[in-house]
Each structure stands twice: as C-alpha cells, then as structure tokens.
Amino acid sequence: MNAHDEVLSAAAQLVSAFARNDREAYFGAFSADASFVFYTLPEPLLSRDAYQVLWDSWRQEQGFEVLSCTSSNAFVSLQGDVAIFVHDVATELRMQGEQYFSQERETIVFKRQEPRAQEQKGLWLACHEHLSAMPERLPSP
Template identity: 60%
Template structure:
C-alpha cells in the first residue's frame, strides 16, 4: 500500500467510524469524531453551527424532543486528499425518529477531515438534500 493509499484508508476508516456512531446513537463517539472547532452546515437549520459545542447543544435539544437515528447507510464514497486535509463525499440514506414520527432522508454530504497528530478528525460537515 502506498503512503497515499494508506492515508486514504485512514480517512475512510475515520468516516466509517463517524457514520457508525451516528447510526447507533453513540453520542460520545459521534462527537469525538469532530474537532472542537468543527463547523456544520445543515440545510435543515436556519444558520451554520460554528463549533462542535454549538452542534452538541442542538443535538441535545433534538434528543430531548425524542430524536433518534434508526439507521444510516453511506454509499458512493469519494475521498480527495489535500495534504493534511481530506474531503470525504458520499450519499447518505438516513432513517430517523422525532418523537413518534419516523422519516427517511436521501442526502448528500461532504465531511472535511484534518489530520491531528495521527488521527483524522472531521472539521467541517455540509449536508445537502439530494435532488430527485
């Protein structure tokens, strides 16, 4: 495996761990996958979230209202390495519950990872609705 292939595999594993934590409602593991200064741009919110703490506050509110992820599947992965930064793009199929209502979403997501020592942490997430 070349050094580039090795780094790409590390990013793939970091992304898989992030998605798995989200899919299993493992809040601690999910937020540990992001750097403190991570930013988030979700089409479902009126404004960007400019830190992991800001997103965690929104997440906690959702959970208090009965939010839970029931499943999340990643497909069509593309990884672009840019030095100590990696751009991870994928399609994501998510099944969630808000209170007693369940919804399914087909979305496209970009997650930017930055190398922190030997660990790739997400530093930006952008979620978009997928075109019909």
C-alpha cells in the first residue's frame, strides 16, 4: 500500500472508531502530544490526555454518545512524513438525551511514526485535528 492509501486507511479507522464510540481505538489513533482545535470550545486542547478528560466528562455529565459519523470529499496532501487529510464530516450525536446533527469540515494532520521491529512500514498517527463549522450556504451531503 502506498503512503496516500495508508493515510486514507488511518483516517477511515479514526472516523470509524469515533462513529462507534470506541474510545480506546479513537484515542489510539492520535499521538500523545496531539493538539485539537474545535470551534465549539473556547480554547485549544493541547494534548490527547486533555481531550480524553473532556470526552470522559461529556460522557459522564451529559450522556455524550456518537450515533453516526460519515466522512466525504476526502483529500490527502503528502508532505514527506506528514500528511494533511481534509474532509467533510456529518455527525449525529446525543447529549443530555437530545439528538444533534452537525456538518463540519475537518483537517487532520498525520505523522508517520518510526516503524516497529515487527512492521515493515511506519504507522500514521494523527497529531493535530482542526474542526470548523460548515458554511451554511453549502448543501447537505
């Protein structure tokens, strides 16, 4: 598999883990020093641990649950051992017993990790995620 397809696969696995509320697989797709910029939060989250703490509080205090997540219009730009993945994402979730639907555009930066002894190629882990609201004038996917 070439690097472009590896990144697409890593992104698909990340989105799939999010869609099925698989906390371990979802956060396992990010490096420990990953950063997160979400337009719904007042400030960036500067580590995977910071996001995990927030995720856990959402689940415990607000009944946060992802019901579905669909990626479309994917684009990958390879920059050596870094890849920029951009896509549109439609998400349905539940918080405080109410369902919400959002259409967003997301950029995820992946970095190829050093290969482990049993692997021939390095693993692509997300090191930055930036989520933006979809402009309202665009049609639904």
